[in-house]
Amino acid sequence: MKSTDELIDSAGELADRGLSKGEIADELNVSRETASWLVEQSGEGSVESTEAASPTDVHVDWSAIGRDSKRLTHVGIAMADLLADEGDEVDLTVGIGKSGGPLATVISRELDTDLSVYLPSKYQWNDEGESGSGSFSRNFASIRDRQCYVVDDNIDTGQTMTETIQHIRDRGGDVDAAVVLTDKHGEDEILGVPVYSMVEIVQMQD
Numbered sequence: 001m002k003s004t005d006e007l008i009d010s011a012g013e014l015a016d017r018g019l020s021k022g023e024i025a026d027e028l029n030v031s032r033e034t035a036s037w038l039v040e041q042s043g044e045g046s047v048e049s050t051e052a053a054s055p056t057d058v059h060v061d062w063s064a065i066g067r068d069s070k071r072l073t074h075v076g077i078a079m080a081d082l083l084a085d086e087g088d089e090v091d092l093t094v095g096i097g098k099s100g101g102p103l104a105t106v107i108s109r110e111l112d113t114d115l116s117v118y119l120p121s122k123y124q125w126n127d128e129g130e131s132g133s134g135s136f137s138r139n140f141a142s143i144r145d146r147q148c149y150v151v152d153d154n155i156d157t158g159q160t161m162t163e164t165i166q167h168i169r170d171r172g173g174d175v176d177a178a179v180v181l182t183d184k185h186g187e188d189e190i191l192g193v194p195v196y197s198m199v200e201i202v203q204m205q206d
Contacts, residue, residue, distance in 0.1 A: 007059060011035060012042025022122030026097060029060040029182075031156040032122060058201050060154050060182045066102070075198070076106025079179045082196040083111065083149055086177040092146040094118055096164055099153035103181070107151055114141035116148075118167065120160045134163055136171070143171035150178040155185040155195070165191045 007028060014024045025035035034057040065071045083090075094116045095104025101117045108115040121134040136143060148168055155161055165175050175193045183197035 008038050008041045011038035015039045015042065020122075020124055022120075022124060025122060025156075026099060029062070029099075029154050029156075030057050031184075032159075033057075057156075058184055060184075060201075062153060062181055065181075066099075072102060073106050075181070076103050077110050079103060079151070079181070079196075079198060080107040080110035082179050082198075083107070083177055086149070086194070087147065089147045090149055090176050092116055092141055092143070092148045092173070094143075094148050094150045094164065094168065096120060096150065096152040096160060100151045103153060104151035107149065107179070111149070113149070114146075116140045116143060118150075118164050120163055122160055134167060136167070143168055143173040146173045148173050148175050150175055150193070151180070152178070153181045155180050155183045155197070158185040158187065158190055161185075161190050161195070165193055 007030075010028060011024055014027055015021075019027070021035045021039055022032060024039060025032045028035060028038070030038070065075050090111070091113050092115070093104045093108035093111065093113045095101035096118050097120055104117070105115060117137040117140050119135050119137060150161065150164055150168070152161065161178060165178070168175055177194045177196065178190065179196045181197065182199045182201055183195065184201045185195075186200060186202060187195065189195060
């Protein structure tokens with residue numbers, strides 16, 4: 001299990017490599033706010049910000065799955081099974097970013113759909129201001145007039161999933177369901193789209 005100090009060191013190393021705080025959030029499977037705090041604690045932030053209280057979050061490390069193609073395939077098949085009864089009209093699986101893409105590849109093959117990849121705006125996000133707009137990779141299938149599943153590794157606040165669903169609809173597609181490995185958000189639906197997760201993480205609060 002990674003300690004907070006190890007996460008701070010990892011965030012600092014990723015920042016030194018030039019990754020945005022949004023990309024660091026994606027790499028460490030934490031919220032953007034947590035990623036920002038981790039980078040600041042590593043010494044890359046201002047003196048004032050390093051004194052900020054630590055955020056409430058859960059770090060998810062699924063590298064034991066991601067580093068082994070056989071394990072990744074088995075997990076992807078299980079995720080596909082969660083979607084299997086959602087509709088016969090779906091002909092496209094959309095993976096979100098670097099983490100959702102490999103899982104979406106397995107699910108797409110299992111459910112016999114085409115494949116698309118969405119690069120979310122958080123990859124450009126830093127504390128300075130707006131992160132810009134996300135985009136669909138031109139190397140994969142187009143969205144227009146397609147019924148879609150959306151796949152990611154984790155939902156933190158739901159911002160990225162919300163953005164992806166909106167962009168699919170803006171391009172003329174529609175989303176039947178979404179599936180993730182882990183869900184910290186805890187909502188059954190986002191923008192009316194049912195969300196399935198292999199593991200739901202619940203924060204216990206007074």
